[in-house]
Amino acid sequence: MDSTVTGTLALSVFTAVLGSMEFGYNIGVINAPQKIIEKDYNATWMHRYNEPISEGTLTSLWSLSVAIFSIGGMLSSFCVGFVSEWLGRRKAMLINNLLAFIGGTLMGMSKLCRSFEMMILGRFIIGAYCGLASGLTPMYVGEIAPTSLRGALGTLHQLAIVTGILLAQILGLESLLGSDELWPVLMGFTIMPTVLQMSLLPFCPESPRFLYIIRCQEHHAKSGLRRLTGRQDVGDMLAEMKEEKRRMDMERKVSIPELFRSSLYRQPIIISILLQLSQQLSGINAIFYYSTSIFTKAGVQSPVYATVGAGVVNCAFTVVSLFLVERMGRRTLHMLGLAGMCICAIIMTIALALLETVPSMSYISMLAIFGFVAFFEIGPGPIPWFFCSRVVLSRSEAGYFFTFNKSLFDIFRLQDLCGPYVFLIFAALLLFFLIFTFFRVPETQGKTFDQIAANFHHNLGGTMDMDLDMDLDKPSTELDYLGDDSNN
Numbered sequence: 130m131d132s133t134v135t136g137t138l139a140l141s142v143f144t145a146v147l148g149s150m151e152f153g154y155n156i157g158v159i160n161a162p163q164k165i166i167e168k169d170y171n172a173t174w175m176h177r178y179n180e181p182i183s184e185g186t187l188t189s190l191w192s193l194s195v196a197i198f199s200i201g202g203m204l205s206s207f208c209v210g211f212v213s214e215w216l217g218r219r220k221a222m223l224i225n226n227l228l229a230f231i232g233g234t235l236m237g238m239s240k241l242c243r244s245f246e247m248m249i250l251g252r253f254i255i256g257a258y259c260g261l262a263s264g265l266t267p268m269y270v271g272e273i274a275p276t277s278l279r280g281a282l283g284t285l286h287q288l289a290i291v292t293g294i295l296l297a298q299i300l301g302l303e304s305l306l307g308s309d310e311l312w313p314v315l316m317g318f319t320i321m322p323t324v325l326q327m328s329l330l331p332f333c334p335e336s337p338r339f340l341y342i343i344r345c346q347e348h349h350a351k352s353g354l355r356r357l358t359g360r361q362d363v364g365d366m367l368a369e370m371k372e373e374k375r376r377m378d379m380e381r382k383v384s385i386p387e388l389f390r391s392s393l394y395r396q397p398i399i400i401s402i403l404l405q406l407s408q409q410l411s412g413i414n415a416i417f418y419y420s421t422s423i424f425t426k427a428g429v430q431s432p433v434y435a436t437v438g439a440g441v442v443n444c445a446f447t448v449v450s451l452f453l454v455e456r457m458g459r460r461t462l463h464m465l466g467l468a469g470m471c472i473c474a475i476i477m478t479i480a481l482a483l484l485e486t487v488p489s490m491s492y493i494s495m496l497a498i499f500g501f502v503a504f505f506e507i508g509p510g511p512i513p514w515f516f517c518s519r520v521v522l523s524r525s526e527a528g529y530f531f532t533f534n535k536s537l538f539d540i541f542r543l544q545d546l547c548g549p550y551v552f553l554i555f556a557a558l559l560l561f562f563l564i565f566t567f568f569r570v571p572e573t574q575g576k577t578f579d580q581i582a583a584n585f586h587h588n589l590g591g592t593m594d595m596d597l598d599m600d601l602d603k604p605s606t607e608l609d610y611l612g613d614d615s616n617n
Contacts, residue, residue, distance in 0.1 A: 153293025237317020466508015
């Protein structure tokens with residue numbers, strides 16, 4: 130495809146990332162009204178048993194309300210590959226909205242029905258929705274986007290997530306929906322983007338790549354390409370998909386265990402894992418964990434508003450990444466983000482250690498927070514989401530294995546054990562990921578699946594060629610793509 134952004138392309142991308150925004154909204158919505166919801170849990174317990182709920186039971190119920198979202202997401206994320214091929218990208222997103230509608234309704238009605246079970250079940254179902262959405266959205270956007278804009282449009286997935294988090298933070302303010310009476314509206318608000326996406330999806334074309342390569346529907350694929358590009362002559366793009374289909378038909382489908390056993394796939398899988406770990410173990414959750422207390426010590430009258438300010442920085446620098454990703458490349462931005470976060474983590478550790486004796490260090494801590502968030506959204510925030518979809522071959526069952534592993538690492542709260550010194554651990558991890566990215570992660574900007582796969586094969590026995598120095602106009606051979614057993 131060329132780089133023209135047609136109305137149909139813009140509508141399709143906007144509609145798809147509504148699912149990402151809902152994902153972000155449901156990540157952030159549970160935090161602000163915690164005390165109010167816990168009070169309602171206690172009122173429900175009193176109504177049923179005529180005695181106040183014990184502290185241990187309340188803690189368990191609340192922890193379950195939070196964690197079950199992650200469990201639902203992790204379980205459903207394993208189904209992304211199957212569901213997307215069975216129903217198609219667009220229809221899968223459409224049907225997935227039923228989960229969001231059911232989950233939002235259960236959460237919104239839980240107070241009226243005096244049932245914390247409805248709240249917990251609703252969180253599980255909305256988590257299942259988010260697990261599918263976090264895989265379906267970047268998949269669909271990546272397949273309909275022009276090659277020259279794939280990175281920028283792929284970043285919109287992360288932008289929509291942080292926008293959803295910010296929206297949840299704002300609406301969760303006590304002066305808006307975070308009150309005793311309105312918190313069910315806050316939880317049920319997730320239905321709104323669902324209704325909007327369901328209304329717009331019928332006007333969006335199915336992924337031409339899916340139609341041709343998976344369903345062998347050349348006529349419908351041509352129609353979709355014409356709508357997305359605004360061009361009548363789409364023969365060159367169809368020829369590219371034909372070549373990709375020919376290569377994919379020659380390979381057999383690979384299971385997750387086989388991916389780790391095969392030398393042809395092992396390297397890209399390891400890179401995919403570590404890229405996702407560089408996002409999830411970067412310390413961004415610990416930053417938000419400490420932000421309110423740091424803002425309080427700094428003398429901020431309403432620390433919740435300062436936390437919302439950190440959310441604004443989150444969104445702003447995601448936009449910055451949107452404009453930089455096609456100019457600087459994915460690998461460069463990822464390294465820049467990791468390096469900046471590492472420096473900010475060290476500054477944060479020093480500032481927190483001296484906070485009691487040097488009060489002015491609280492302001493340094495605030496600056497470090499904003500800097501840490503900014504560098505996260507320049508690199509580790511958006512890059513792994515679409516980088517891994519380019520590195521791992523699209524028909525592999527493990528291609529979406531990592532779409533929701535964020536929740537897995539949210540369970541382990543290192544900061545509870547280490548306190549502020551946890552940032553030293555994150556600094557060391559960030560330095561490791563920076564070194565790994567420099568030596569082992571290739572640049573995928575402007576590269577096709579075939580070119581990336583061929584490069585991995587060429588470098589199995591030696592050091593990774595960082596620039597993927599290859600003739601982009603020359604198609605990779607079957608031997609390049611399938612692998613030469615003599616080198617494995």
